[in-house]
Amino acid sequence: MEPESEVLDISSENVTDWKEIPGTKGKKRKIKRSAVAAIFVVIAALVFILYKGLSSALVYFYTAQQAVTDKAQLGTSTFRMEGVVVPGTVQPTPSGVNFSVRFDHTVVPVVEIGAPPQLFQPSVPVVVVGHFQSNTSNTFLSDQIMVKHSANYVAAHPSRIKNAGGTS
Amino acid sequence: MARKSWIALVGAFALVTVGVTYIMGLWITPPDVFQGNLVRLIYVHPAVAWVAYLAYGVTSLASLAYLWKKTRNYKWDLLAASSAEVGVVFTALTLITGSIWGRPTWGVWWTWDARLTTTALLLVLYLGYLALRRVSEDREQRAKRSAVAALIAFIDVPIVHQSVVWWKTLHQSATVFNADLNPKIHGEMAWTLLLGFLSFTVVYVWMVIKRYDIARTQFKLEDQTVERAIKERVGTI
Numbered sequence: 001m002e003p004e005s006e007v008l009d010i011s012s013e014n015v016t017d018w019k020e021i022p023g024t025k026g027k028k029r030k031i032k033r034s035a036v037a038a039i040f041v042v043i044a045a046l047v048f049i050l051y052k053g054l055s056s057a058l059v060y061f062y063t064a065q066q067a068v069t070d071k072a073q074l075g076t077s078t079f080r081m082e083g084v085v086v087p088g089t090v091q092p093t094p095s096g097v098n099f100s101v102r103f104d105h106t107v108v109p110v111v112e113i114g115a116p117p118q119l120f121q122p123s124v125p126v127v128v129v130g131h132f133q134s135n136t137s138n139t140f141l142s143d144q145i146m147v148k149h150s151a152n153y154v155a156a157h158p159s160r161i162k163n164a165g166g167t168s
Numbered sequence: 169m170a171r172k173s174w175i176a177l178v179g180a181f182a183l184v185t186v187g188v189t190y191i192m193g194l195w196i197t198p199p200d201v202f203q204g205n206l207v208r209l210i211y212v213h214p215a216v217a218w219v220a221y222l223a224y225g226v227t228s229l230a231s232l233a234y235l236w237k238k239t240r241n242y243k244w245d246l247l248a249a250s251s252a253e254v255g256v257v258f259t260a261l262t263l264i265t266g267s268i269w270g271r272p273t274w275g276v277w278w279t280w281d282a283r284l285t286t287t288a289l290l291l292v293l294y295l296g297y298l299a300l301r302r303v304s305e306d307r308e309q310r311a312k313r314s315a316v317a318a319l320i321a322f323i324d325v326p327i328v329h330q331s332v333v334w335w336k337t338l339h340q341s342a343t344v345f346n347a348d349l350n351p352k353i354h355g356e357m358a359w360t361l362l363l364g365f366l367s368f369t370v371v372y373v374w375m376v377i378k379r380y381d382i383a384r385t386q387f388k389l390e391d392q393t394v395e396r397a398i399k400e401r402v403g404t405i
Contacts, residue, residue: 032305035302038299039303042295045292046293046296050289052280058282060281060338117273119206120275144275145275147273147274148274148338148340149273151343151346153343153352153353155199
């Protein structure tokens with residue numbers, strides 16, 4: 001690089017036709033403004049996720065046992081409850097399905113309004129969304145079932161792989 | 169061998185491994201006893217999530233290398249940016265594949281449990297990082313600011329990984345990288361899962377090399393543009 005003084009010397013000469021640098025200042029300022037706007041959008045998204053998420057993520061569900069223990073406090077408010085579907089209790093109804101979930105030795109009867117997901121079956125852990133029917137009743141009214149999957153993967157009919165098809 | 173041929177070789181290797189994973193995942197491996205054919209997404213989803221972790225890990229190391237005075241070089245800044253960009257793509261893929269799997273398995277596209285929430289946070293944090301890179305015109309300022317931002321954003325990575333252990337989540341815990349490192353998957357399903365990890369990692373390497381080359385070319389172009397502008401004003405220097 002040449003010393004700065006030489007560049008300054010030239011500016012003192014009578015140079016009239018200054019050329020614009022490609023990417024003029026106005027354009028750059030516009031880019032900068034949109035970048036700042038983008039950051040604001042990102043911050044808004046962050047706040048939304050933190051608000052939406054942290055309020056529900058940390059206590060994502062109560063186990064059926066905790067729900068019954070804390071029943072006085074929970075009342076008829078809406079929350080998520082986890083338990084294993086008790087075999088032999090699943091009974092389809094016109095509006096959905098009735099069944100019981102169990103956690104340790106606590107069993108809670110569930111009345112589900114709406115169709116259960118395709119993997120819903122006895123003995124699987126589920127999370128049901130809803131509330132207790134009343135302050136005195138132990139029945140849980142649910143409008144959504146989510147099937148909780150374990151981290152285990154086991155091959156089905158290892159000897160009949162070639163016939164595999166469909167999703168069940 | 170020339171650098172270009174090496175990159176082409178990595179690309180070809182990525183293509184072949186992804187192709188083999190595809191065939192293994194869709195045809196060779198058996199359906200799961202519980203989820204049936206839905207299990208086939210496991211050959212993709214955890215692998216792309218791992219690549220996102222890896223990408224942000226590389227971004228953090230490169231950012232540290234830039235911040236440390238002894239190794240300070242714009243190369244590290246460009247590598248950090250390239251890796252973060254690929255990481256964002258893979259984080260989005262993680263969320264998309266997870267959502268596709270969640271709908272038939274859980275019954276919902278999305279739920280605000282700790283794993284899903286922290287992963288969404290991860291995506292937004294690194295989108296913020298990329299947005300921050302566009303704010304400053306000054307190279308040094310941009311490199312410093314974004315390096316610090318990258319290191320702060322990385323805090324979320326171990327939180328995402330441990331979320332299924334620390335909190336009650338709908339998302340299952342780790343199948344392979346669990347506390348006692350005892351894989352809960354076996355036989356050809358396990359091998360295909362491993363192959364998925366390998367193939368998407370190679371895809372990542374290829375993408376970052378390509379992105380880095382573009383970033384470096386852009387960087388040189390900026391220099392040349394400034395030089396040319398000076399020449400046009402003051403003649404040859």
